[in-house]
Amino acid sequence: MTEHARSTPKWISAILLATVLVVMIVALSTSQETRASATQLATTSFAATVSTSQENRASPTQLAATEKLEMYVSLKGNDKRGDGSIENPFATLNWCLRQAAKSDSTDISCLLCAGRHTAAATSSFKSAISLTISGYQGAGTDACDAGTAIVDGTDVLNLEWTLDSSADIPGSSSGCVYRSSSLGQTDAPWQLWMDDTVLTPARWPNARLDDFSAFSGEDTTGMEPGRFTGPLAYYKDATPAVESKTQAWPAGTALSITDDGSHYPSLAESNINFTDAQVVMTLGAMGGYTVGSKVVSHSPGSSSLKYVLPSTWDMSKDLGSLAYPGTHTWGTYLFEGSPKLLDAPYEWSYDGDQIVAYLPQCAHPSMATIRGRARDVMLKLGGGTAAVTLSNLEFFGTTFQVNAGAFSLEQVQMKYPTCNKRMVGDGAPLGLVTKVRGFQDNFAFKMKDSSVLMADSPATFENIGNNAEFVNNLFQGIGYAGGSSATVTSIGSPADTLYLRNTVQYFNTLDGICPAVRNTVKLNRLYMQGAKVDGAAIHIQEPFQDGTIVTQNWISDMLIKPIRCDRINQIGILGGKNATLSGNVAWNTMSLAVKGNEQIVVNNIVFDCKETNGWNSALGVVMYGLKPSWINPTENDKSTVKGNVASSIANVTVDGVETLPGTGNVFCSGSPSDPANSGCNIGGCLEGQKSTVTSPCLSDDWWNAEFINPSSTNDAETNFRYQPGSLLAKWGVGAYGDSSLEYWTPGYAASV
16 A cells, blocks of 8 residues: 555544544543532532431430430530530530420430539429439540549639748647638638548637547546546536527627536636637537527636627527527537637638638648638529439538439438538528428438438438438438437428438437337447437437337447437326337447337347436336326336346336336346346346346446457447357347347448
């Protein structure tokens, strides 16, 4: 083929080139359209996914009533931008409760992540929802730390501190007292902590809160008869707290008390001028009000002083006619509220608008975290029939007030929930700060596996409604300077309450537990009560004895009675009936006392009693003839008293002959070798037999022969099992006389 034949005409090449260009343009256009469609599809798909995700994560107000709503609160959260999820939590409990109140869900939880939550929360609910406020128990996340959630009523005090050299402050000579900068116009705290260890208001007699020595009671070691050392002194010959049964003293009236001289050192022996300090006294017919009054006149070496009641207290409203009759012109007292009392480590006081503090090991306050109480109540819930549960939380330096259809505490630590304001000049007795009230008649309150540390109010709880339950709780350090009850009072007549396996330890209140009608008090441990007041560890007052059962409790180391069926001591007042006291063990206390009639007192053990003469024997069942001025002719004549073991038993019949209204009681004074020759009596006193009430307390040899270890102050070592072959085992009497029962020990058993 010639070269001419093989060549392509130029016009054909141009056509081909144009065709190729068209094809490329079309292809490119198609590719871009395809790519655009893919992009649009991806964008649409992503938007749909986000929309679906947002729809699935509905806001609290969009949840159906049957759905459970869980919202998280974290110190790392944000109320404005958070959605309540664990990845994006709220910042405050108050905001969580606001969302809960708007929600349609009937099962709502606010879960608090670890840390100190210092923002107060208030809410009300109009419907019968279930609301849980709980510490978060899961693993930590970037937004929610694991650990203890603390509802904190304190603030860190950022103050400047200088070493104090004032001659008016006794502790300053030690070189350990520091003075703060002025608090200025800020609200002065009324309670202080150093690194979460509570500090004690400077006081006399010296004692501390952090080691519970403020609740230690009397120590007679090395003292002459009738004297003791301890955290409280006692007054006598007090001016009645009200002028008459219906009229209060005019404001500013100077009243007086006299030290009874039993404490060492006594008021006179202290050689301190207490003028301008506060005298903190128990007032009222039963000493249930703790009042801080300014001392207006006292001289060193004098056993008497004059004081003025606080102007902030309406005493006639609280005391009324109960304080007037003069049956209790005595009581406990201590001094606070003056820097001249600051002389020991762990103490603090105000001096003007400055804090003076004596820290342990002469520590400089700037080396510790000093916290001050700022908010008494951090959580208020009410206004509805909601069932509220608080769980896995710590309240520190604050408390709660709940008015609901039902309320439960589960694994909640209440640390320093209430505190008086005497340190900032308000000496009025503290009212009930922790409030638990039912919205309806069938209100149910339950407290389980929880603890209360250092509550300072008339009682920890009252008005708790019927059918309440207190199971496996620890109450510790209650009623620093007095009060009514370490746990619950009978105010509101809470019927059918259960107290099971609680420990009540270190308290200066009148009572440990104050049951109402048909209450059951079982397997509780009560010990270390430190104030000699007119109360009892378990105090069953006259209107509430019918159907109340007190059984299998250990009670020891007290200046009050272990168990008491009580009534007003006036002739014609018959008292209560039908209480059952069975299988209890009491030692190193005052006497177990029973007034009323048709009571059942069986198989109790009472020994090492602080009272052994007259009707105040270890076991005192009051009968007519003992104190004719107020005992009724039929008192306890139908009561059942049998199978008890006591170091002394006192009873008196209408003809004055000492006897027992039952059989099988044991009280002994001699050798345990042979019941016929041991001074023991198993059948009750015989008719005509006298002097049983003066039977001395059982000797250590007798008790050691009967029990494995009956008197150790360490519960882990205490063992009331009967020795093999012992007389009590043979007779089948006392709390452990029934060999068919498994050996039991009482008290709080879980660590919160």
